[in-house]
Amino acid sequence: MKRPIKDQPQVSSRISRRALIMGAAQFGMVGVLGWRMRSMQVEHADLYRNLAEENRVNLRLIAPSRGLIYDRAGVPLAVNEQVYRINIVPEEAGDIDDTLRRLTDLVEIPEEDIARTREECERQKMRGAAFVPVTIVERVAWDDVARVTVNAPALPGISAEVGLSRLYPQGADSAHVVGYVGPVSDYDLRNIPDPDPLLEIPRFQIGKTGVEAKFEEMLRGEAGTKQLEVNAAGRVMRELGREEGVPGADLQLTIDTRLQRYTEARLEGESAAVVVIDLESGDLRAVASAPTFDPNLFVRGISVADWTGLNENIYRPLSAKTVQGAYPPGSTFKMVVALAALEAGVVSPDETVYCPGYTEVGGTRFHCWKSWGHGNVDMHRSLQESCDCYYYEIGQRVGIDRIAAMARKLGVGIRHDVPMSAESVGIAPDRAWKRERYDEDWRIGDTVNASIGQGYVLATPLQLAVMCARVATGRDIRPRLVQSVNGIPEPSGAGESLGLNENFLRRVRAGMHDVSNNPHGTGYGSRTLLDEAILAGKSGTSQVRRITPEERARGVTSNEDLPWERRDHALWVNFAPYDKPRFAVACVVEHGGGGSSVAAPIARDVTLQALYDGPPPLEAYPSNQRGRIAELQSRIAGQTARAAAQRSDRA
Template identity: 45%
Template sequence: MAINRRDNDLQRVFTRRALLLGTAQLGLFGALAARLYYLQVMESDKYMLLAEENRISMRLLPPRRGRVLDRFGHELASNRRNYRVLIVAEQARNVDATLEALSKLIQVDDSQKARVKREIERRRKFVPVVVAENLSWDDFAKINLHSPDLPGVQLDVGETRDYPYGPMFSHVVGYVGAVSESELGDDPLLELPGFRIGKSGVEKVYDERLRGRAGHSEIEVNAYGRAIRELRRNNGQPGDDIVLTIDADLQRFAVERFGEESGAAAVLDIHTGEILALVSNPGYDPNWFNVGITQAQWRQLNGDKYKPLINKAIQGQYPPGSTFKMLVGLAALEAGAVTPDTRVFCPGHMEFGNNTFHCWKKGGHGTMNLVSALEESCDVYFYEAARRTGVDKIAEMAKRLGLGDLTGVDLTGERKGLIPTRAWKQATLGQPWAQGENLVIGIGQGYVTTTPLQLALMAARLANGGYAVSPRIVREDGALGPATDPRLAAQRWPHVGLKREHLDYALEGMIRVTSPPRGTAQGARITLAQYAMAGKTGSSQVRRISRQERETRVRKNEEKPWEERDHALFVAYAPIQAPRYACAVIVEHGGSGAKMAAPIARDIMLETQRLDPSRKPRSAPGPTTASVAPVKGGG
């Protein structure tokens, strides 16, 4: 009986335990079933996407960069094929070993290896890094043959920037270069291996428009990450083409005309403000920066005394010399300091206080009025005109004609130059303005500095009747061909407030500058009447001339060291009868404006009118460079 009772108790304990165990098992399997249901049914889309992401590799595709074209459609910046090799760190078992193996097939030096490692460190491990690009087809094929033994290596045929004109447009178009760490930002395009962005010129100013929008490619990969096939591709949106106002044929001519001289030139349409040529000589090859500039090339550019990296047309700041005299004359007329008939006697110098201010012509010019003083570039006349007018009124006129401020042209690094005033000197140097400084300003020396583009703009505003045209280098409508009707273009520009009769005297003086018998640039005149040019010579000192040098004339300008010679300048407009184009030329340390700058300006203005890019197609006939007068000396 006791045994049966104990058996019953054991059976009840076993039954409870079995029930508890069964309940636990049921709960466990229920939870497992619920989890499986949740994962396979409720979360199926999520995990299907994750599975697809493991199977499909999404790759960003760089868009084709837009071209830079001249006004007639010539490609100034385009694209060409680029064979390159990349490495993906997370797929390479040993980056060092892979780079060492690559170096046995193509040239991969220690600096390249160090650069690749730095980029791998600062980028995500799955982002490809460029090892070498712009490979020859033979090198590309060699790597392709050995690719199974190069883990993590990818071969790519992409596009790279190409500048077919080399240095000719380097300062205008600019160049592209690799993205620096400080430039990465939020755009994923910038992380793509070998991606280039604009670093200077039009390439930088219009980088986002040229860049376009990225595409993508869906690649099916295996468990090891090796590509099996491409499932689909979206090439993205190519960048916009940028059409410049520049005429490539005219630019080529102007660059070639400068030859070995260092300097700058600008040619404008006086009605529309379109820049037809913008030269800074010498230039540099922008392709060097695109493919990767070497240390030797960088040292060559930085060590060149002619400063090829500087865009002299907008960054070079030079005393304008006698090209400033029309402006001084206009300020004096407006202030009532002189009249067109006011006469000043020039004995070759002017005494003011304890100082003697010399004229460039040692024996003097005799009695001068405004027009004859411009014609013969008499310094003494403009000393007196500036003395009577004062620096502030001269500065105000200079501002109205486009000097001393940014022109607003769409290029990088433009400089303002300097048009001094009494307030400027007090605020900057803590000194009052000296009356003698008015005389120096009167001939474009002293503190005053301008850029060649500003001088061309001044000439354009004088030639178009006093309208405040502004320079532009990109066609607003993106259209190719000639400019719009100048009568319509002129409606957009305000007038600078010059009296027509005052302006006529300044223009008459410029006409006489290129006319016999006394014009300082008569030797550089254009003899064909329908293409005749008016202008103004200028020479600006880069150092003070001592009394002994002036009296003994120990060395002529061309006998001095290059760095000590005067700058040669010339501003012009043409044709005289119906002005359409304006030009400014500076030859660094060229000496005489009449001998050096004026002949270059003459040839450029003649070619401008022959091509006539603002009005007619390329096939239009025109004058040749043989239709010029022989070069003679001048002031």
């Protein structure tokens, strides 16, 4: 039906309003779009330009060259060697199991490496990093690299490349000091706050023990980057550019490799530790634990058999006994008690104490090592002949708190700033320590035991060497293991005066002199004869078992008749030369028996080697020992030559 003419103006008016509303809405939408486009193109142009670049360019880290480690003479202790490795990129490999099977048809790869590769590929996929290469095996021969390269079309995702890996040229000689590196583990990542992105690179090596671990960040350096053009799937198309990283810092240690090598050889067959300190600078010239191990085994991936052999050895070759082993210091602690008593004024150097072979305190007998006693003993003779009863008496007079204070002043019971793993603090016990540790009061019997370095007292071989060094010099000698970083010298450890009475120190040193040089001295059998090499020492034998009254009544069982783990520890400390000290040495032989018979000869030989910077003249030894010493020197020289040849062959 045709609309009446009178209604047409009304309809036109309605259409005009609708058109106006729709036009306004369209104009508003265009305005909003224009404003947004202006905002994106002008105000936020840099942001979106960067996002576009990120979609096209992928940045990857380049591992820096790890810093090198040298000894004091520049002999390399830890270096980097170029190695060939075979990698796999999980996302490009397709069926990883099939690809690995085809690879093993060409190259012999241990099954444990194949299993580890599967796990790491799965881990990379779960983390959304399937495009990051995973190392299957390294240190492969050139022939294997050639076979992989020739067969590349049949091995998707597999590639061979040249990389750097750690090498320890001296092998086992400085293993406990330098430590070793190994691949980053999940445990490492969990325990490192804010880990460096470098650590996410599969099989990236970091320090695990020793100097390698303590200076990890400094040795690691800073990562470089390379720009890779990638497609939408993240696959690499080409490299657009790179910026090399900053190599790690080079370290020079205070260790003397020749002396360290001799010391390790001299300790062969023992579970033992020796520390040698240069008294002029505090430099640690040798820090040897026996038995030792080859750190290269860990870098290359230690086998189950090798790990089991090291881990189950009762001599604990993986333990750095020089800093981790805490032992009752035995009679080597008597210098501490003597100086504490002299400084406190509770005894004079010439005062005598009667030794009948035992001292009775609170109804308990504390025996002297010499069962029939020493008779009247002054301080000099108490050191020379190591009388226990003398120290039972003066220890009670001076009290444990002053003994502990002197022990810490001389370096026992404190942690020294040495970059080695798991350093023990030892124990210089006092009343407060026992109350805190055991919630018990200190007893007089505790003091009696502590006065001869037994009971709660514990010290590391490093602490015993520092103690001897401070007695020898009267200075606050600080052990130094790092000589320089990138050629910049580290502070000397020479130290300032301890503030002890020099006359008292002379009395103690004189007693130590006669330990080694008086026929009645406990260390007379390990004396030296040349004036420029006269030793001053102190023996120690510390019990690891309790001797019952019943055993003492029937006769104490000798160490030779006991199982190895129940025998006494043998200890010895000395400095030399007596009139102008240059070196202090501490030796601990676990379950070795007598300090004078076992530890003293080792320390004497190492001290002479340090003094003469090589084999000493036979005239330095008593005439009846020269034949044996000549044989010993010849054997060690032969061992050293064979070890050097083996290192050369491996290189």
